[in-house]
Amino acid sequence: MGKKAVRHILGLSGGKDSTALAILLHKEIPEMEYFFCDTHKELPETYEYLDRIKARLGIKIHYLSEKRGFDHWLVIHDGLLPSPQMRWCTVKMKIKPLEDFVGDDEAISYIGIRADENREGYISTKPNIKSVFPFKEKGLVKDDIIRLLEDSGIGLPDYYRWRSRSGCFFCFFQRKYEWVMLAQEHPDLFQKAVEYESNHADGRTYTWTDGESLLQLLERKDEIIAQHEKSMTKQKKAAPNQPLAEVLAEVLDEEDDSLPCLMCHL
Structure with missing residues (x-):
């Protein structure tokens, strides 16, 4: 039995950068597996945007859910709401479903951090999942991302009228x-x-x-x-x-x- 092929995965958040990355790579890597970690606490606009991405790019998106939802984990944490100091929601409801999706397979995870950003953290650290950053490799910055979105006809999600980030409707990072x-x-x-x-x-x-x-x-x-x-x-x-x-x-x-x-x- 031959060695299993390396999987190529790209997580969509419903935000602009991961969407632009999907636009950039969907023809270049036809075997790409797209996923969205669904907490079931997302904005309606996020689901609408994901539908728009699927229709425009002709891709399938795997909706990954942790078997036990936010309310279960809230009880486990004694009612303590997640916060910047204790981001249990990301660990339990975003990273764990991804790691279950990949299992022990070798996978390359494509992440949309731009060349004009200096940030890291809160992605899987499993040794079989290797993270790569195509925007950084190609030197693409915010203007390039906006251009990719506009040229594709996908544009920005509707919530950008009043909110600058994707995430749960109650995300503690909201201003x-x-x-x-x-x-x-x-x-x-x-x-x-x-x-x-x-x-x-x-x-x-x-x-x-x-x-x-x-x-x-x-x-x-x-x-x-x-x-x-x-x-x-x-x-x-x-x-x-x-x-x-x-x-x-x-x-x-x-x-x-x-x-x-x-x-x-x-």
Whole structure:
């Protein structure tokens, strides 16, 4: 029996960089296996975007799910919500399903970190999964990624109107403006996020954002939106030719530029 062929895998997050990487490689590597780690806590716009990618590129996407969902792992962690210091959601619901998908096969994992980024971490460290970074190898930067998306006809996901990263609707890496906009765009999902903060039998309260509950944050909605619009106006003046989605990303990065998990946000 001959040696099993090395598998080629590419994780889609529903974000712009992993999508651009799929556009770049789908003809070059026809045997590529595309996957999406589905937490079942994603934005509706994310699923719509994945459908758009499949239709435009003619690819199949494997939707990988951890057998036990977020609510199970929340109980295991005694109701402690995930946070930048304790990213159990990424480990349990993104990395583990990927590692189960690959098993013990030799695999090359293609990751969409750009040449103008300096970031790493929160990807599989299993020795049989080798990570490669085609954008870095080819020297591709943000402008190249936007061009790939536009030329393909896929464009940006709809949530880029108000949010600059993919990930769960309650992702703790959201900035205050993004939480406010979640309440506006998806009030039902915002309400679910509120419930996660305080639904504990022993009366404890955890918060998604440091030192402030979502309801307290929402009370400051007008102030947060006014500050955001002021920053947007300033950024538009500084870079008049910049696309609106990029203006938004720059402004949100000014508020908080902490780097989220690669599995969720590329």
